[in-house]
Amino acid sequence: MTTLRGSQKSSKGAAAYSRFVNRPLGRVFAALAASLGLAPNTVTAISALFTFTGLVLVATIPPSAVLGIGVALLLGIGYALDSADGQVARLSGGGSLAGEWLDHVVDAIKTSSVHVAVVIAWFRFTDLAPGWLLIPLVYLIADNARFFGLVLSDFLRRLDRGSSKMILKREGTTSTLYSLAVLPFDYGLLLLSFVLFAWMPAFVVLYGLLTLANVLVLPVAFRRWFREMKRLGSA
Template sequence: MSVIQSYRSLSDAQKGRARGAPAYSIYVNRPLGRVLASVAHAAGLTPNQVTLVSAAFTFTGIALLVAVPPSLPLGVIVWLMLAIGYAWDSADGQVARLRGGGSLVGEWLDHIVDSAKIVSLHVAVVVGMYRYVEPLEATWLLVPLAFAVVATVTFFGMILNDLLRARLGVGQSTQTGGSSPLRAIAGLPTDYGTLCFVFVFWGWAPGFMALYTLLALAAILYLAAALAVWFRKMNALSGVQA
């Protein structure tokens, strides 16, 4: 199947939008992933191979934060590595759909890579700041550490929600509602694509820390609201009064 044929076939093989999915993920990352998936499928790559390509870009960008002193050119490179890795992350599932469906091991590998990148990106910020930013108030290191905790709990919460709902035969978020344009735009502060772009300012410490801290606060507020909603829904599904 050619690239063009693969691309056209994907129009009939797209999954639904997750409820509350943010704008970058919907309007930028998934279309980019569709192009990459078409190329990968035409080249004969498997979904797992696409996942590994995604990981190679992502963890190259993360490693640069630790290994190379900050600069504006480096920030652009890191952003591109993370953004390209994110696009390839969208492509693996689309390749799986082109091939007739994903596999258990493919889903496992995808989630393992995602969980590793979510925490390691913020750990790399801690290490990079500690190594290269002077003078640095030690309290600023608490921001990426808190961000790592919040991002990890949020990711695990979403995975656990779908796991427990599936056990009861309840549809996942992609099956139970879409995301309006207004809601998608409102979700930009919590979008991984937005976080990737902030690294453009990696060589300008005050600007980077201001934007990064705002995103950390948005992530904290989102998790606080999400936990309340998730608990209420789980309580309703279990039939147990808290």
Template sequence: MTTESFADSMRRLASAQKGRAKGAPGYSVYVNRPVGRVFAAIAHRLGMTPNGVSAVSAVFTFSGILVLALVEPAWWTGILVWLLLAIGYALDSADGQVARLRGGGSLAGEWLDHFIDSIKIVTLPIATAVAIFRFTDLPDAYLLVPLGFAIVATATFFGMILNDLLKSSKGIRSAADAGGGSSLRSLILLPVDYGIVCLVYVLWGWASVFAVAYAFFFAAAAAFCLLAAVRWFRAMTRLSSVSPDGR
């Protein structure tokens, strides 16, 4: 355990937050990161490493996914799934904050964080499809919604990661490093925020209501992916003529 107090860790984190990505979704900025800050201070107080926090995050997240796929729907299972996913997401924010408290992260830690993210974003909609098939009377055609969600989520995640990678090869900082972005845009992007999508599982005990809400979030995610892909491609086209030092 560290000798630093919880309050001192919270103060250090408050003054050392990384920049907010331009237009980052509101839940991630205004709810998940502050909750993650509390978890980070607790984890640091307990002497946990960033990779240890990532591992605990994965345990919560994949426990929620397993409950979704294996346990018959009821009002309480939906709440349990949401709670496990939400805690896992907050801990996903906490691992990087623990790294900052300890003086900086590592490439291995960043790789582990993204590797876990890449698994969860595709397994959650697949588990949703499995659960819908096993436990509900929704038409088989509806399975295309969660399966499509898996494709859209994977493409969006890969596109964002690849953007940062290609920009760094040109000496350009990532959006998170640059900071900025409007609060209005953060609110507009709430339907594509992972934390808000997790919240829809509270409706899991009522299949028909869940289906409508989930389809809405899928449509929002698909629209965002399409619009973002066009924007990213244009940005990469412009970067093709930029020198390695970013000029």
């Protein structure tokens, strides 16, 4: 566990759930995976199994309290395992480009699928007017744009410094206040929102607020990343 702590990704830019809940849980799963001799890609596959099982349930079973809690748990375990695969890779010497590619592809599919599952559930199991179904579609676009911008920015930073390795914990930090401020953009908060799935009006309001927050902040994030890339390109 001590070795895993030293192999953590930088907390720079990390939101509160990902930083204070998901990564510590991922560290536990990574230690278990390492003790079982599981490869990072195997951990990625197990993560995907938990995540997409939860999303299939959202799209196919009528909302209930049990379903909401079960989905939140499945997505939470999947998210923690998503953190664990990278930690296992770094523990074994840094992983591979193929492993990182697989991880990002699974994340990209997940980023789209969670909102597709929501729009299917709203269409099948609620009496919401058709216009409400646009909310998950808008969230999907904003979430995908943010994810691509984040991944591409990280890739270009590494390209600029001539390294394929990600920034480790000791190389960058973010204040606790910042981590709390960016919580609305954290996948962890989105997965926790499914606890409200049985109380659809509350879920719709929370999901709608998260959509609005992501849409409003996206131009700010793009501007910051673009200016950073310009600085890197002129250095």
